[in-house]
Every structure is written in C-alpha cells, then in structure tokens.
Amino acid sequence: MDLKLKIWRQASPTDKGQFVDYDVLDISPDTSFLEMIDILNDKLVEKGDDPVAFDHDCREGICGMCSMFINGHPHGPEAATTTCQLHMRKFKDGETIVIEPWRAKPFPVIKDLIVDRSAFDLIIQEAGYISVSTGGTPDANAVPIKRENAELAMDAAACIGCGACVAACKNASAMLFVSAKVSQFALLPQGKVEAKKRVKEMVAKMDELGFGNCTNTYACEAECPKEISITNIARMNRQFIGAKLG
Amino acid sequence: MSNKPYYSSVTKKIIMSLMGLFLVTFLVVHLTLNSFLLFSNNLFNAGAHFMGTNAFIQVFQWVLFAGFAIHIFYGIVLQIQNWMSRPKGYKKRASMEQSAFSRYMIYTGLLIFIFLIIHLGNFFFVKMGWAGNGIPLTSNGEENMAQLVRSLFQHGGYVTFYVIMFLLMGFHLDHAFQSAFQTLGLNHKTYWGFIKGLSRVYAIVVTLGFVIIPLFVYFKIV
Numbered sequence: 001m002d003l004k005l006k007i008w009r010q011a012s013p014t015d016k017g018q019f020v021d022y023d024v025l026d027i028s029p030d031t032s033f034l035e036m037i038d039i040l041n042d043k044l045v046e047k048g049d050d051p052v053a054f055d056h057d058c059r060e061g062i063c064g065m066c067s068m069f070i071n072g073h074p075h076g077p078e079a080a081t082t083t084c085q086l087h088m089r090k091f092k093d094g095e096t097i098v099i100e101p102w103r104a105k106p107f108p109v110i111k112d113l114i115v116d117r118s119a120f121d122l123i124i125q126e127a128g129y130i131s132v133s134t135g136g137t138p139d140a141n142a143v144p145i146k147r148e149n150a151e152l153a154m155d156a157a158a159c160i161g162c163g164a165c166v167a168a169c170k171n172a173s174a175m176l177f178v179s180a181k182v183s184q185f186a187l188l189p190q191g192k193v194e195a196k197k198r199v200k201e202m203v204a205k206m207d208e209l210g211f212g213n214c215t216n217t218y219a220c221e222a223e224c225p226k227e228i229s230i231t232n233i234a235r236m237n238r239q240f241i242g243a244k245l246g
Numbered sequence: 247m248s249n250k251p252y253y254s255s256v257t258k259k260i261i262m263s264l265m266g267l268f269l270v271t272f273l274v275v276h277l278t279l280n281s282f283l284l285f286s287n288n289l290f291n292a293g294a295h296f297m298g299t300n301a302f303i304q305v306f307q308w309v310l311f312a313g314f315a316i317h318i319f320y321g322i323v324l325q326i327q328n329w330m331s332r333p334k335g336y337k338k339r340a341s342m343e344q345s346a347f348s349r350y351m352i353y354t355g356l357l358i359f360i361f362l363i364i365h366l367g368n369f370f371f372v373k374m375g376w377a378g379n380g381i382p383l384t385s386n387g388e389e390n391m392a393q394l395v396r397s398l399f400q401h402g403g404y405v406t407f408y409v410i411m412f413l414l415m416g417f418h419l420d421h422a423f424q425s426a427f428q429t430l431g432l433n434h435k436t437y438w439g440f441i442k443g444l445s446r447v448y449a450i451v452v453t454l455g456f457v458i459i460p461l462f463v464y465f466k467i468v
Contacts, residue, residue: 006337019337071338072339072340073342077340098337098338100336100338103334103336104331104332105333106331168342170332170343171328171332172328172331172332173255173328173331206255210331211331212327212330212331212332213255213258213327214259215328215351216348216425216429217342217343217344217345217348217349218345219343223342230433231434231435233428233433234431234433234434237256237428237429237430237431238431240254240431241260241430241431244257
C-alpha cells in the first residue's frame with residue numbers, strides 16, 4: 001500500500017518545527033506502524049537526510065515508550081493498542097496520515113516525535129512508592145488481600161506510563177496516570193501506611209508540573225492502550241478527600 | 247506563571263462540584279415554583295410572595311448568589327489553567343470525549359452566566375426596585391409577578407432567547423450532574439450507570455420543564 005505522511009519535524013527543543021510531507025510506497029499491510037517509519041527512515045538515511053526521531057523500545061506493547069499522535073488519536077485509531085502494536089492494515093491505501101508528538105506543557109518536544117516525559121518520573125519520585133523495611137522474603141500468604149482488591153490493584157498497575165491520557169485529554173490532565181499509580185498502592189495493605197501522604201504529594205506535584213485539571217471528559221479512558229478505568233480517578237478523589245479531612 | 251496553586255486542582259474541582267450540586271438542587275426548587283404558573287396566576291403569585299418575604303429565603307438567596315459566584319470563579323480559573331497546559335495544539339485531533347457536552351462547558355457556562363444577568367435584570371432587579379418600573383399590582387394591591395412574567399413571554403424574540411438558553415443549560419447539566427459525582431469520588435460500577443442515567447433524565451426534565459412554561463404562555467395554552 002502507498003501512503004502519504006505528514007510528520008512533525010523539529011530539530012531541537014528550541015526549533016520552531018513544521019510538518020513535512022513524505023510518500024511511502026509499497027508498504028505491506030502486515031507492517032507495523034513503527035516498521036513503516038523504519039522503512040521511511042532507511043530511505044531518508046540513504047538520501048543523506050536526517051531520519052525521523054521517535055521513541056520506541058520493547059515493540060511488544062508493554063514498555064510505554066512509543067508515543068505518536070496518529071490521525072488525531074494517541075497511539076493511532078485502534079482502541080487498547082500502543083503505536084508499536086498498530087499495523088498498517090488499519091489504514092487505507094492512499095491515505096494521508098498525520099503524525100504528531102504528544103502535546104502538553106509538561107511534555108516538551110526534544111526532537112521530532114520524541115517528547116520528554118520525565119514529568120511522570122518526577123510524580124512517581126514524589127510519593128509513588130512504598131517505604132519498606134527490607135529483610136527476609138515474606139511468605140506469599142502472610143498478608144491476606146481480598147481477591148477483588150488484588151485484581152483492581154493489578155488493573156491499575158497495568159498502566160505503562162506512556163502519557164496517552166495526557167495527550168488525549170483536552171486539558172492535558174495527568175489524572176488517569178496519577179490515579180492509577182495511587183490506586184495500585186491504595187488497594188493493597190502495604191500501600192495503606194503512606195496512603196494519605198502519597199495522594200496529597202502526588203497531586204501537588206502533578207499541579208506544580210503544569211498538567212491541566214480533569215474535567216471528566218473520559219477521553220483518557222477511551223484512548224488508554226491499557227484500558228485504565230476512570231474509576232481510579234474517582235478512587236483517588238475519595239482518597240484525597242479522606243486525606244484532607246484527616 | 248507559577249503553577250503552584252493555593253488550592254490543589256482536586257480541591258478546586260471538589261468545590262466546583264459541591265457548588266454545582268447546590269445549584270442543581272436550586273434549579274429543582276426554581277422549576278417547581280415556575281410550574282405554578284401552569285396552574286394559576288394566584289398560586290404563582292403566592293409562591294413568589296413566599297420566596298420574596300420568607301426570612302430564611304431572604305438570607306439563603308445570598309448563599310445562593312455566593313454559590314453561583316464560587317462556581318463561576320473556579321470554572322474560569324480551572325479553564326484558564328487548562329488552556330495553559332497545552333500551549334501548542336494538535337493539527338488533527340479526533341473527538342475523543344466520552345461525555346459529549348464536556349467539551350463545551352466553559353462556553354455553555356458563560357452563555358448561562360449572560361442569561362443569568364439578563365434574567366436577574368428582568369425579575370430580581372425589578373423586584374428589588376433597582377431596574378424597570380416596578381412589579382404590576384393585582385386588584386387587591388398585591389404584587390402580580392405572574393403578570394410580569396406573562397408580559398415578557400408575549401414577546402416571540404424573548405421566548406426564543408429563553409428557550410435557546412435553557413437548551414444550552416440542558417447540555418451543561420447533562421455533563422455536570424454525573425461529573426460532580428465522579429469528582430466527589432462517587433463512581434462505582436454497581437451504581438455508575440444509574441448516576442449517568444439520572445444525570446441525563448435530570449437534564450431533560452429540567453430543560454423541558456423550564457422551556458414549556460414560556461411556550462405555553464406564548465401560544466396561550468395557559
């Protein structure tokens with residue numbers, strides 16, 4: 001299949017940047033989206049041009065590194081799929097595909113389609129952990145956990161921190177990410193000790209970094225490649241109210 | 247600009263949602279009183295007289311104004327912060343919002359605010375003697391709010407404006423009601439469907455309720 005690409009090119013964080021048109025020809029429908037960019041980059045390198053810079057790592061949909069805004073959606077138009085797991089069969093022959101970086105004040109563009117998502121790391125560093133006294137490995141069943149809570153905590157922990165929620169949200173809010181990280185601890189006994197401190201500090205850091213405010217549009221849940229539920233946001237709000245009230 | 251807020255984003259949203267639910271309750275009371283006009287002028291005037299003279303209501307109306315002011319203030323503050331959080335937008339962005347009217351809350355909100363000012367000018371300011379020629383009197387010398395309302399609803403342009411504004415209010419409420427529950431953390435799979443349904447029903451019933459009164463008066467059904 002033949003495709004027309006409109007790709008955001010920006011040489012550096014301070015460069016103004018612009019969209020550049022590329023034609024990619026004779027692409028197999030079974031090619032992954034990132035492989036299609038690889039093919040384009042091979043051609044650019046052969047011509048002596050600068051290849052398109054983009055983030056990727058595992059290419060198995062579990063690391064959270066890939067981050068393209070494709071035809072109006074983070075990670076492209078297919079639901080519950082990361083960019084690396086998206087395949088060209090989801091597009092039409094001759095289609096024009098617009099590819100942009102995540103857009104949010106706390107995610108500045110480093111180059112082309114790569115944005116700096118260190119803001120998420122800073123939120124985790126603030127309080128997204130549990131303090132444990134190290135010692136011998138505890139017995140697997142020493143701490144009883146309700147089955148339902150274990151499942152919910154695991155669902156929240158499925159968040160790969162890719163930033164699609166921020167990219168999708170019209171307010172560039174990070175509430176889905178932060179609430180998933182708050183929830184995965186809040187639901188488990190090990191996380192309860194620092195729960196109040198954690199939720200207050202992570203929310204404060206999120207605000208300080210310049211993420212927007214959640215207006216409950218639920219775009220984040222619809223676009224999340226790991227289908228993180230907005231019930232995590234409600235849980236974080238409950239936790240926050242509880243922490244503030246003492 | 248430093249983004250370190252006095253109140254956190256979540257606190258501001260909780261204040262917004264509590265004030266919003268307060269206003270949601272107020273609309274039910276207001277609609278109930280308005281609906282008296284469908285039954286009789288005397289009943290409507292009695293309701294207006296009660297609201298205009300009851301000591302509790304007289305004090306509480308200032309709490310209500312404060313509720314509006316806080317809701318509007320934080321709505322604008324949150325929106326400005328939201329605009330600032332994405333200095334450069336997308337070239338192509340799909341409509342991803344799952345709550346359809348959530349995209350337009352600031353715009354429907356600002357139009358409702360304009361309507362509120364005009365609405366106060368038409369009724370509350372007249373009642374307070376700050377505008378207009380006073381409230382017409384009945385043959386018994388009592389205030390005839392029903393006549394004031396009916397005279398306004400004789401104008402097709404005013405009725406059209408009123409109906410459009412309440413449709414916008416309906417769009418605002420459709421998102422607002424369920425959104426307040428989500429913000430307050432009251433979202434659980436066992437009852438979330440009910441809250442979303444209740445939100446839609448509330449928005450439709452309140453909008454229709456407010457809209458049929460001027461239409462019935464204009465078309466001389468009541």
